[in-house]
Amino acid sequence: MTIKDIARLSRYSVSTVSRALNDHPDINQDTKKKILKIARDNNFVPNSNAIRLKAFEENSVVIIVKGEFNLFFSSLIEHLQFYIEKSGFRGFTNYIHTSENEIQTAIRVCAEQKPKGIVFLGGDIENFRKDFERINIPCVLCTAISLELDYPNLSCISADDLAGGAMAIKFLLEKGHRNIGIIGGDISTECSCQLRYEGCLKGFEEYGLSFDTDLYEYSSFDFNDSYNSVKRLIKRHPEITAIFSMSDVMAIGASTALMDMGYSVPEDISVIGFDGIEISKFFKPKITTFIQPQDKIAKKSIELLTSMINGKKPARVLLQTKLIERESVVEHMEVSNVSVQF
């Protein structure tokens, strides 16, 4: 496979192909992208380091994933990769630990790899606020939105966590539950959990009720952690008849703990989740949950990224979640303490 073959296959002249492969400024961007795609699809190996480096840089989009293993993210990454490849880029995924700084990682990635764009998954809005200005390539912050993050090269996309939290609580209230517990992540910093929590408070307010914060129990997005978290919560508050879990993983961990404690789910205690990951359908009882439109989030993320790469302005996109009623929530029946006299 030579440069002439690429020219023939792409129907461009050898000099155009050469300009494309050498990242010459005097070339139409769409033309270049087409030529590079053909070169890539045919395993064309350019014969100089400089060309190779350019071709590599031309094409890469990096996903930086922060945090522990997370079923929602794992599946979202797959969708993101799909749309990255579909847009003619090569996707690389970089996993970093919760303790690491995603902006520092991005700076290093930019210096070493010079990607065309970065998608951040997870991440600490505080870190973005402090240091994001040091990054000057198009970026998308996925599953988090902050109005304070106002940069010409940063788009944000997220499910509407505030509305989702409110809907979850209102759904349980409408089913007659009044003793509602919540398990979720850290609500002390600006993140999706904080927004879902604020939504919950709004949900109670709309019913003229208030939420006793002692009914909130922290859990990470982890089966084991949520398993232990709900045990603590129920020991403190045995009057609970329904639990909102801020992720499906937590809802599954919580349901398993409740069943291990001898409760029936949902007959004794209803459980509602959030995310709509696949496993929530393959659990008994099947988890009633709010679906985040995963495919749409991934597709729109890459659309936002490519449009910024092509010189367009950034945007903030909020997507609605959708309630899916399955088996894990039932109506609460008031059992009155009537003493029967014979």
Next chain:
Amino acid sequence: MTIKDIARLSRYSVSTVSRALNDHPDINQDTKKKILKIARDNNFVPNSNAIRLKAFEENSVVIIVKGEFNLFFSSLIEHLQFYIEKSGFRGFTNYIHTSENEIQTAIRVCAEQKPKGIVFLGGDIENFRKDFERINIPCVLCTAISLELDYPNLSCISADDLAGGAMAIKFLLEKGHRNIGIIGGDISTECSCQLRYEGCLKGFEEYGLSFDTDLYEYSSFDFNDSYNSVKRLIKRHPEITAIFSMSDVMAIGASTALMDMGYSVPEDISVIGFDGIEISKFFKPKITTFIQPQDKIAKKSIELLTSMINGKKPARVLLQTKLIERESVVEHMEVSNVSVQF
């Protein structure tokens, strides 16, 4: 952060640091690795493309993951990334579809990115047999072993699928089950499912029994597929009292289907899985399964890779699986059809 800072932090001379950053041949490899790690940890940005490219190449190990989203792989990738970083390399993950050729992808990655090594996860042994010789950097084929793959730059590592399959069947037979169904992947090509299946046949043989192949039902490694697969199997063979599922995901999909059909698991039908993924503990009933030593597989994979990078010979490593008894298998009680006369 300058080259002098790196020299101070690493306690090597400026000229040694310079040689390390410039990939000069006249330097001890361990020294170079240490210096590059310090440079990376301190976000040192070399000021020329050549150095940048060298630093990038020096450091990268690529994981090529083939196949659909798979909970066992997702978690294994996390472990692999951890050990790659711990060895002083940067890990990149490349996802490709089942229909793509992993060797072609590897050739492209080698040409563009010049990684130090590649870890293949999933993959078709047939493709390796045909084209692997075109790859000349150290590689590890993870979770598959074939004696026919005899290359100086390819190590293989896998759980002992043959022994695992045999143990699963013997475990069910010892519990008194005689009508045993199996759901699993494609057993017509050389892969872990074929080995597990052969193990199953051996297990029956050791008990002087043979397996009726009509009790085997195909499923991909997917909740939904296994859900439907087990429904077909039980319709055809309502006499089944126990099912061996070749993955935990399949065991969960199967159990959910059985419960949706009105069976109790394990009281009516026992289910045993394979893999030992985390979710298998957070399902009711908790899945009895064979644990693949995920952390050990990841650790050993990277050890094999780095030892080949340092000029050592390749190896084949087989790791044993371990039975974990939980809740999804019970003893089969023979119910005799005695007509009672008064």
